[in-house]
Amino acid sequence: MKEITSIQNTYIKNLIKLQEKSRERKKQGLFIIEGKREISLAISARYQFDTILYYPDLISEQEILHLFNANVNRIEVSKEVYQKLAYRDSTEGVIAVTKVKDFSLENIKFKNKEPLILIAESIEKPGNVGAILRTADAANVDAVFIADAKSDLYNSNIIRSSVGCIFTNQIAVANSEEIISFLQKNNINIYATTLQNSNEYHKENYTNATAIVVGTEATGLSEIWRTKATQNINIPMQGKIDSMNVSVAAAIVIFEAKRQRDFKI
Incomplete structure (x- = not known):
């Protein structure tokens, strides 16, 4: 399991692009989901997850493992990184980088x-x-x-x-x-x-x-x-x-x- 503490991290900068730019989501085939309820619904809909980021003060690794398959890539992030990525004011400590589906x-x-x-x-x-x-x-x-x-x-x-x-x-x-x-x-x-x-x-x-x-x-x-x-x-x-x-x-x-x-x- 990795840990990221800096908002200057290249991967974090890329996630911000995914959040802000439609063309990046289309180009990379990825998008961001925030929150337990939304992520649980995506799991039920058989979405595939690329990476899970979580802030341990708000959600434990055990809770993450309860939500996801143990083999999913997990990254622990600092408060600063999480706040940079979190879209909502009321937050639950977990963000999923998710693969898009074909809406044909x-x-x-x-x-x-x-x-x-x-x-x-x-x-x-x-x-x-x-x-x-x-x-x-x-x-x-x-x-x-x-x-x-x-x-x-x-x-x-x-x-x-x-x-x-x-x-x-x-x-x-x-x-x-x-x-x-x-x-x-x-x-x-x-x-x-x-x-x-x-x-x-x-x-x-x-x-x-x-x-x-x-x-x-x-x-x-x-x-x-x-x-x-x-x-x-x-x-x-x-x-x-x-x-x-x-x-x-x-x-x-x-x-x-x-x-x-x-x-x-």
Whole structure:
């Protein structure tokens, strides 16, 4: 087992690059997970770990061994090093350097004959992406598709705001054209949340294979989704504004679909 006490260490400097730069994560095929809960979820999702760093004043080596296979590479770090790497204010003393997974559409496998999919197009704010992943986990959807991604899913903000739900959902990342082709090939109905040529969301039937598509609050869904949808849907606004947070909108429609499926409407 190694020990690192200096933030000037070459390896530590590289980890900081991994945290801060998407291109480094893609180039090296690695990303950072912080916290016991998130790491435990990644373990359950069969992620592979490159190295575990821990600060012994906050977590013991025995706890590390309880979490991970004894053969995993472990590095004990000083308080200064850990604080440099730790992303969260509330901290648990453990950071995992983890191997990325392939988010290709080709890897998607549905357990249900009538899958329910949540699709998010061009969502820029990592916090919104994380909240959408939390919604998807809460509803136990069959998959989440990220269309025309604006944020790297291994961004620390997304991992944190999703409270680890990036590891609990089946996820694919592709452009809108590829995702629409996949949906059409698999006979999955597309319901696009948009004001244009739309029907109120609760008047549609989501008990068949269904994809719910949400877009940004500022610009909404792009034309390709509005024109290729089986049906455009809207959430009636009763106040003075005409939109709501994208993760909230996703939750409203997704849980209506779940309600229908539970009661087999």
